[in-house]
Structure formats: C-alpha cells, structure tokens
Amino acid sequence: MARVVVDVMPKPEILDPQGKAVQGALPRLGFQGVSEVRQGKRFELELEGEATEERMAQVHEMAATLLSNPVIEDYDVRVVQ
Amino acid sequence: MARVVVDVMPKPEILDPQGKAVQGALPRLGFQGVSEVRQGKRFELELEGEATEERMAQVHEMAATLLSNPVIEDYDVRVVQ
Numbered sequence: 001m002a003r004v005v006v007d008v009m010p011k012p013e014i015l016d017p018q019g020k021a022v023q024g025a026l027p028r029l030g031f032q033g034v035s036e037v038r039q040g041k042r043f044e045l046e047l048e049g050e051a052t053e054e055r056m057a058q059v060h061e062m063a064a065t066l067l068s069n070p071v072i073e074d075y076d077v078r079v080v081q
Numbered sequence: 082m083a084r085v086v087v088d089v090m091p092k093p094e095i096l097d098p099q100g101k102a103v104q105g106a107l108p109r110l111g112f113q114g115v116s117e118v119r120q121g122k123r124f125e126l127e128l129e130g131e132a133t134e135e136r137m138a139q140v141h142e143m144a145a146t147l148l149s150n151p152v153i154e155d156y157d158v159r160v161v162q
Contacts, residue, residue, distance in 0.1 A: 001116070007123050022124070022147065031143050033136065035082070036127040042088050043103070046117040055114065062112050066103065 002051035004059055007076045008068040009040035043067055051079045083132035085140055088157045089149040090121035124148055132160045 010016045016038050023037040043063075047055055059077055068075040091097040097119050104118040128136055140158055149156040 009123065009125065019124075025147060026143065029143075029147060031139055031147075033129045033139075034126050034143075035129050036125075038125040040123045040125070042090065042121045042123040043100075044090065044117075044119040044121070045115050048114045048116050058112055058114075062107065062110075062115075066106060066110060066112075 002047040002049070002055070003080050004045045004047060004051065004056075005078055005080050006043040006045065006059070006063045006067050007040060008043070008063070008073050009038060009075075011072055011074050014072045040073070041067070083128045083130070083136070084161050085126045085128060085132060085137075086159055086161050087124040087126065087140070087144045087148050088121060089124070089144070089154050090119060090156075092153055092155055095153045121154070122148070 010019070018039040019037040022039060023034060026032075026034050026037070045059065047059070049055070056077070056079070063075040063077050064070055091100070099120040100118040103120060104115060107113075107115050107118070126140065128140070130136070137158070137160070144156040144158055145151055
C-alpha cells in the first residue's frame with residue numbers, strides 16, 4: 001500500500017481571495033508580521049499496491065484533471081511513508 | 082523572510098465527505114486502485130523576518146485557532162525554503 005500526497009495551490013499570478021481573507025483576519029486576531037497567505041488544497045491518497053511508475057502516471061493524470069484546475073492551479077505529487 | 086506551510090487535515094476518526102466524493106468520482110473517470118482519499122487544506126505563509134521560536138509559537142497558535150478547527154482537524158506546521 002502506498003500513500004501519496006497531492007498539493008494543489010493557486011498559481012502565483014492568480015488572485016487568492018481565501019488567502020487574502022485569512023491574511024486580513026490575522027491582525028484583527030492579534031497576529032502581526034505575516035506578509036502573505038496563500039490557501040490551497042491537500043489530498044492524501046492511499047493506493048492499492050506499490051507506487052509503480054505506471055500508477056504514479058495515473059495519479060499525475062488525476063491531479064491534473066480531477067484534483068486541480070490547471071488554468072488557475074499548480075499541483076505537486078509525492079509519495080510519503 | 083521565512084516561508085511556512087500549515088497542512089490541515091480532517092482527523093482520522095472524522096468522516097470526510099469531500100474526500101469521499103473525490104474517491105467516488107475516480108472510478109467513473111477511469112481511475113482504479115485508490116482505496117482512500119482524504120481532503121484537507123494547505124496554507125503557505127510568508128513571515129517578515131526569521132522563523133524564530135517566538136514567531137513559530139505564534140504560527141502554531143494561528144494554526145490552532147484560525148486555520149483549523151481543532152475539534153475535527155489536525156494541523157502540521159513546518160518551515161520550508
């Protein structure tokens with residue numbers, strides 16, 4: 001069994017209203033000195049069997065088609081323990 | 082300037098309807114062999130100055146109060162390059 005993490009973040013050039021909302025709330029809650037916040041998604045997948053090259057190619061396809069919107073988001077795939 | 086990542090995931094014992102929806106969609110889209118999907122949030126913070134012990138304690142407090150709901154979510158904080 002393999003465990004894979006897919007991180008999906010808004011592309012740097014894309015406005016991120018969720019992140020901006022968090023950033024705006026921080027000073028009101030007494031937290032200073034945070035110059036930027038970006039909010040994205042994290043997926044943890046459990047694969048049946050090993051993380052073979054073929055399975056990982058499938059995970060990349062999932063990440064690019066189902067888990068992220070490639071117009072506005074970047075994704076990163078990695079195997080974890 | 083320090084860059085900090087905060088990962089927020091639903092606790093293992095908590096139902097995760099978003100993850101279940103993704104998992105349900107995978108076979109319909111032709112992806113087999115994924116036995117579990119959990120969906121959470123990923124925050125990337127940029128701090129002014131260094132990630133001192135005091136600043137990181139503040140980030141942990143942010144993570145526990147603003148970025149996550151500790152009743153249903155776990156969080157993980159780490160400094161990245």
